[in-house]
Amino acid sequence: MHSTPTDRRRGEATRAAIRAAGARLFAEHGFQDTSVRDIAREAGVDPALVIRHFRSKERLFIETMSVEDPARSIVEGPLEQLGEAMVAGTLARSDRAKKVYTALMRAADHEEVRDAIARANHATVIAPLARRLSGHDAQLRAALVSAQLNGLLNTLWMIEDEAVTRVPTEVLITEYGRALQVLIDG
Amino acid sequence: MHSTPTDRRRGEATRAAIRAAGARLFAEHGFQDTSVRDIAREAGVDPALVIRHFRSKERLFIETMSVEDPARSIVEGPLEQLGEAMVAGTLARSDRAKKVYTALMRAADHEEVRDAIARANHATVIAPLARRLSGHDAQLRAALVSAQLNGLLNTLWMIEDEAVTRVPTEVLITEYGRALQVLIDG
DNA sequence: GTCTATACGACGATAGAC
DNA sequence: GTCTATCGTCGTATAGAC
Structure with missing residues (x-):
């Protein structure tokens, strides 16, 4: 009937194990190629518990595909060189941040994932950048700068277009940074 | 044993019906939300024939998600205003072109789809643009201009971020066109 | 060769017993 | 909270009729 303290503690441990397994497998293999059964096996629990605790595979994915490493810092620094700084700051992000970004973008078939992407863009780039911009x-x-930045990341991380991936990072920072700077300057 | 003319003609008609059904359903509902059985029903054909004729759902998707309406024209016009012209030309593309773009991007979980996207980018934007650019x-x-353009299209068509979709087209053309122009000018 | 019928194995998700 | 059994659906393969 009632859940005892022992029950609750066991449940929380199970939840944490599932979350950790999802965080690892989704980042490594993407949404589609990670099955609920894979996650359960990695977590050492019954497959039904994955759904029981997180309602659906999609919800676990969205809850799991986030990064503590805040991207907020990429809109800091002198405004006159912010274009380059944003490209440099983004390309220098953690390996996990790249994998999470890629996994989210490649799962954009799902509406709730798209919403999560839009929310993340606003929270980490658009809103803090808009606060710093003056003029018309x-x-x-700010939203268009975010779109530009995502364009580069998609080409680099999601599509992995060889014509761009093999270009030295410093060149990308200089060239693409100039393009961002135009919209930052207004 | 041997295939009669009647056999061949029947097969071609079936193939065409499947292709037409796929072209319509994939564009309308995307890759994931269109099942092989849906396509077969729409084409008035047995589900096994879809695989028989196209080897896999993914191959039918890639073969189907293309547009005759050539995007090549968007890199034409005076170089000094090509930035604006490219944005304007892209945003003015057919409704089918938008749906195909969106369907492809949202199916980027599949490697062959990503390859098809990269090939289309090179054939329709990067190569013809690179031919026109001078300087370093x-x-x-050219590849970075393509990345920029895709950034806008993703925000607008794939993610459908309200902060951008509700902006008048002319404003997007002016503002984003300026950013493209910087890389065109070099 | 085209097509029909049937089946396979994997999937996400659920009901109900413990 | 957990587990077993199972559901309906999916992409795909194939045996055999025409």
Whole structure:
């Protein structure tokens, strides 16, 4: 009937194990190629518990595909060189951040994933950047800078277009940074 | 034993019906939400024939998700205003072109789809643009312009971020066109 | 050769017993 | 909270009729 303290503690341990397994497997193999049964096996629990605790594979994915490493810092620094700084700061992010970004983008078939992506973009890039911009259409220009940045990341991390992946990072920072700077300057 | 003319004609008609059904359903509902059985029903054909004729759902998707409406024209016009022209030309593309783009991007979980996207980018944007650019790193700058453009399209069509979708097209053309122009000018 | 019928193994998710 | 058994659906393969 009632859940005892022991029950609750066991449940929390199970939840944590499932979450850890999901965080690892989704980042490594993506949403589609990671099955609920894979996660259960990695967590050492019954497959039914994955759904029981997280309601659906999709919800576990969204809850799991996030990074503590805050991207907020990429909109800091002198405004006059922020374009380059944003590209450099993004390309220098952790390996996990790249994998999470890629996994999210490649799962954009799912509406709730798209919403999560949009929310993350606003929270980590658009809103803090818009606060720093002056001049006309600050909000819009911030959103377009975010779109630009995502364009580069998609080419580099999601599509992995060889024409761009083999270019030295410093060149990308200089060239693409100039393009961002135009919208930052307004 | 041997295939009669009647056999061959029947087979071609079946193939065409499956292709047409796939072209419609994939564009409308995406890769994931369109089942092989849906396509077979729409085509008035046995589900096994879909695989028999196209080897896999993924191959039918890639073969089907293309547009005759050539995007090549978006890299034409005076170089000094090509940035704006590219944005304008892209945003003015057919409704089918938008749906195909969205369907492809949302199916990027599949490696062969990513390859198809990269090939399309090179054939329709990067290569023809690189041919027109002069100065340093023409090939790279063309690839980065393509990345920028895809960034806008992803925000607009794939993620459908409201902060950008509700902005008037003319504003997007002016603002984002300026950013493209920087890399076009070099 | 085209097609029909049937089946396989894996999937996400659920009901109900403990 | 956990586990077993199972459901309906999926992409795909194939045997055999025409």
